[in-house]
Amino acid sequence: MKETPFHQMHVDAGGKMVDFGGWDMPIQYASIIKEHKRVRSDVGLFDVSHMGEIEVSGPDAYKLVDLLIPRKLEKLQDGQIIYAPLCQHDGGVVDDVLVHRFCSDRFLFVVNAANKDKDFAWLKRIRDEHVPDANVMDLSDQVAQLAVQGPNAESLLKKLFSWPLEDIPYYWFKEFRHMDAKVMVSRTGYTGEDGFELYFHPRVAQYYWDRLVKEGGIMPIGLGARDSLRLEAGMALYGNDIDEDHYPIQSIGWAVSLKKPEYIGREALVKAKAIGITLRLKGFEMLEKAIPRHGMELVAGEYHGTVTSGSFSPTLKKGIGMGYMPTSFKVGDTVEIIISSKPHAAQVVKIPFYKRKEN
Amino acid sequence: MYPEDLKYTKDHEWLRIQGDVGVIGLTKHAVDQLGDIVSLELPAAGDVFNQNDSMALVDSMKATSEVYIPVSGEILEANEALEDEPELVNEDPYDAGWLVKLKLTEPAQVEALLTVTQYLELIKKEG
Numbered sequence: 209m210k211e212t213p214f215h216q217m218h219v220d221a222g223g224k225m226v227d228f229g230g231w232d233m234p235i236q237y238a239s240i241i242k243e244h245k246r247v248r249s250d251v252g253l254f255d256v257s258h259m260g261e262i263e264v265s266g267p268d269a270y271k272l273v274d275l276l277i278p279r280k281l282e283k284l285q286d287g288q289i290i291y292a293p294l295c296q297h298d299g300g301v302v303d304d305v306l307v308h309r310f311c312s313d314r315f316l317f318v319v320n321a322a323n324k325d326k327d328f329a330w331l332k333r334i335r336d337e338h339v340p341d342a343n344v345m346d347l348s349d350q351v352a353q354l355a356v357q358g359p360n361a362e363s364l365l366k367k368l369f370s371w372p373l374e375d376i377p378y379y380w381f382k383e384f385r386h387m388d389a390k391v392m393v394s395r396t397g398y399t400g401e402d403g404f405e406l407y408f409h410p411r412v413a414q415y416y417w418d419r420l421v422k423e424g425g426i427m428p429i430g431l432g433a434r435d436s437l438r439l440e441a442g443m444a445l446y447g448n449d450i451d452e453d454h455y456p457i458q459s460i461g462w463a464v465s466l467k468k469p470e471y472i473g474r475e476a477l478v479k480a481k482a483i484g485i486t487l488r489l490k491g492f493e494m495l496e497k498a499i500p501r502h503g504m505e506l507v508a509g510e511y512h513g514t515v516t517s518g519s520f521s522p523t524l525k526k527g528i529g530m531g532y533m534p535t536s537f538k539v540g541d542t543v544e545i546i547i548s549s550k551p552h553a554a555q556v557v558k559i560p561f562y563k564r565k566e567n
Numbered sequence: 568m569y570p571e572d573l574k575y576t577k578d579h580e581w582l583r584i585q586g587d588v589g590v591i592g593l594t595k596h597a598v599d600q601l602g603d604i605v606s607l608e609l610p611a612a613g614d615v616f617n618q619n620d621s622m623a624l625v626d627s628m629k630a631t632s633e634v635y636i637p638v639s640g641e642i643l644e645a646n647e648a649l650e651d652e653p654e655l656v657n658e659d660p661y662d663a664g665w666l667v668k669l670k671l672t673e674p675a676q677v678e679a680l681l682t683v684t685q686y687l688e689l690i691k692k693e694g
Binding site: 235236239240241242432436497498499501519520522547548 | 602603605606608624626628629630631654657
């Protein structure tokens with residue numbers, strides 16, 4: 209199994225290691241709920257070094273990125289980040305990614321670990337077919353990544369490092385030199401809290417872990433809480449909520465522009481929209497004491513589908529989930545989740561389930 | 568971690584005998600495997616079960632699991648404290664985190680349950 213540069217630190221911290229898409233990762237340390245609550249109330253540290261990093265550079269880098277991303281890129285500035293799906297020609301989702309713009313001839317894609325090889329091949333294929341004067345490089349082995357998330361993330365990082373984090377707005381990033389190595393710091397995350405993601409070379413991994421965990425006292429958080437945090441925040445998980453079999457306009461439609469004149473998959477999406485979208489990804493919360501989980505049957509009137517993501521919500525103290533259901537189902541409507549062969553009532557609710565208070 | 572005065576099952580429950588009353592809970596091994604327990608569906612007083620019947624559901628952050636009754640009996644009481652504080656099962660599985668008390672209808676079944684030594688061997692084998 210693959211290991212991140214922080215593997216030994218997880219084991220030493222009592223992490224329960226599990227196979228996560230071929231990576232030996234901590235699902236939790238002592239308690240998913242305690243870790244979840246710590247991120248909501250204070251700050252927590254996530255090893256997300258399994259994520260992939262692919263660089264697109266060269267004279268035609270912008271052209272290639274513009275062809276791959278179904279959102280308008282004109283306004284994306286140097287130092288800014290955009291979230292988007294990568295679409296297949298048939299409109300299905302290859303992956304959902306963060307695109308960092310350094311300048312018009314250099315971009316960095318941060319992609320899901322399980323999709324990294326597929327994404328890399330996809331970017332190269334589109335490059336070869338359409339925009340030969342661009343380089344596509346897999347940098348994943350040269351990049352370690354930590355996410356520092358929670359309402360106290362900024363103040364704690366400022367105490368530990370001298371970076372001007374107040375100059376980094378949401379979905380922007382800056383590069384600093386620190387300990388004779390580059391570090392890229394972005395105000396992004398997958399928890400619904402304020403927070404930052406740090407990218408640096410694996411050789412300084414031990415240094416950052418020691419500063420953040422030992423000196424800063426930040427609690428390490430496992431993948432279990434990462435999942436319950438992102439679900440409360442209504443963020444889609446590739447492989448669960450979005451995939452090759454669904455159009456992104458059924459789920460993360462806000463991250464797709466049909467007005468943009470040209471990109472891979474546009475034709476299929478425009479056609480699908482014209483025919484009419486009948487199923488959409490929606491959120492629900494349980495009305496009964498039961499916990500929905502990924503793969504369970506979801507019944508919405510005549511429609512039988514599945515729960516794409518489900519969990520107990522430590523913040524709301526009830527079961528919450530998402531799933532595709534007919535567009536006619538609105539907030540307040542009742543659906544049923546089949547748990548242990550018995551239907552349990554749930555109610556369609558607005559996503560996100562949880563929204564942090566703005567300062 | 569595994570009290571010597573209890574009987575155990577291969578499904579990771581424990582049974583404490585107090586006269587003709589039995590107290591049932593989950594072992595430390597079971598709660599470690601389940602992780603954070605967030606809710607329980609326990610039987611009501613008066614419910615009658617045969618040995619190995621499914622008597623309760625335990626929801627943890629990771630999974631929903633059934634609890635099988637180690638011996639036949641009639642439920643006298645379910646642990647009401649778990650309604651508000653399900654985490655007691657994780658924190659104190661042998662005491663505050665007990666699940667139900669029951670009146671044994673076939674006390675002879677107790678003898679065949681696992682001793683602590685046998686149970687420790689079992690979980691060692693399971694890894």
